[in-house]
Amino acid sequence: MKRRTLRRSRREGSKMKGTVARQFPVQLGQVSLLPFQQPSSSSNPYRFQKLLEAERNEEEEQPKPSSLSLDVDADLDVDFSLDEKDFILSQDFFCTPDYITPDGQQISNSLDCNKENIPCPKSPEKLKTVRSKRQRQEGFLANSLSSSMLCNQVMDLESDSFDQDDLKTENPSVVASEKKMNYVSQSAVALRCRVLPPPCIRNPYIKEVGETDLDPLGSRRAKSTGFFSSVVGGDGLSRYHTDFHEIEQIGYGNFSRVFKVLKRIDGCMYAVKHSIRQLHQDTEKRQALMEVQALAALGSHANIVNYYTSWFENEHLYIQMELCDCSLSIKESSPFFSEGEVLEIMYQICTDCSGIAVHT
Numbered sequence: 001m002k003r004r005t006l007r008r009s010r011r012e013g014s015k016m017k018g019t020v021a022r023q024f025p026v027q028l029g030q031v032s033l034l035p036f037q038q039p040s041s042s043s044n045p046y047r048f049q050k051l052l053e054a055e056r057n058e059e060e061e062q063p064k065p066s067s068l069s070l071d072v073d074a075d076l077d078v079d080f081s082l083d084e085k086d087f088i089l090s091q092d093f094f095c096t097p098d099y100i101t102p103d104g105q106q107i108s109n110s111l112d113c114n115k116e117n118i119p120c121p122k123s124p125e126k127l128k129t130v131r132s133k134r135q136r137q138e139g140f141l142a143n144s145l146s147s148s149m150l151c152n153q154v155m156d157l158e159s160d161s162f163d164q165d166d167l168k169t170e171n172p173s174v175v176a177s178e179k180k181m182n183y184v185s186q187s188a189v190a191l192r193c194r195v196l197p198p199p200c201i202r203n204p205y206i207k208e209v210g211e212t213d214l215d216p217l218g219s220r221r222a223k224s225t226g227f228f229s230s231v232v233g234g235d236g237l238s239r240y241h242t243d244f245h246e247i248e249q250i251g252y253g254n255f256s257r258v259f260k261v262l263k264r265i266d267g268c269m270y271a272v273k274h275s276i277r278q279l280h281q282d283t284e285k286r287q288a289l290m291e292v293q294a295l296a297a298l299g300s301h302a303n304i305v306n307y308y309t310s311w312f313e314n315e316h317l318y319i320q321m322e323l324c325d326c327s328l329s330i331k332e333s334s335p336f337f338s339e340g341e342v343l344e345i346m347y348q349i350c351t352d353c354s355g356i357a358v359h360t
């Protein structure tokens, strides 16, 4: 009986071993091979301590995230059955996805976002906003500096006490900032050229004008500015066609033509004489201006054509004068003069000469 019971017990034991062996391959698909290679349950705590020691040694050598060590310690405190503990611990040790902490998941997600080129809306924008704010502040400072500089220079222009050389010598800080922003200085120069009045031309027929009354800004005017540049209309508009309506040509000379015109603003008729060809050289302009200066110096006289104004336009000299009813060159009645007409003409010429002598 004892032998039979022993045989039965051996047969049951072999049956049990067979069932355990059947169960392990199923579990191998889920856990590691560690518990299967040493099936003795009595040896598991010893192996687990070895694994813990090895794990601690690795932690001391290479410190790992606190979340991983906490998870391992937490597993040690839990009182599992030996078989379940083997499976769970082995899974805890070698199945890394269970140890990914939420922080780690965020990092991995962010890395994946970077890999997929998905824009992260917050942190890059903060960096950009800080930089852009700095740039805006710098730009604002630069603009404010430029505007303040421009205002200062405009004030200097208004006070009529500036010169580019004077600015450089009087205020070095302004000079330094001016070198950094050349466009400001250029705009100031352009503004200065616009604000400065045109030069005063000496009239050789008038002696009463002194040097200071002639051109008080002559010493402060830029040397690059031409003598006639401010006189020449440079705005692209025709003063002649803007202010006058041309009616007809009433005479011509060797170098000029005379037109009967209607001035738009006052509705009166005038004679405008302008040069035929363009006067490019200053000497040509000076020579043409002699007629204007003579007319201006004579002033108003009964037998002298009144002079009103003159200007340069597109390198042509324009002279606005009184419109005469008739002239010696245009005699419609008869090509010949009677004795009375000749005496009248001689009388007027003598009177004109006496008037000219008085003014000169």
Ligand SMILES: Nc1ncnc2c1ncn2[C@@H]1O[C@H](COP(=O)(O)OP(=O)(O)OP(=O)(O)O)[C@@H](O)[C@H]1O
Binding pocket: 250, 251, 252, 253, 254, 255, 256, 257, 258, 271, 273, 305, 321, 322, 323, 324, 325, 326, 327, 328, 329, 330
């Ligand atoms: N103010 C005026 N009113 C009417 N006609 C004028 C006037 N000025 C000139 N003329 C006419 O135009 C003609 C030429 O004018 P003007 O005598 O001034 O030219 P010029 O001096 O001979 O020429 P240039 O100046 O080129 O030598 C005159 O003969 C006259 O008929």
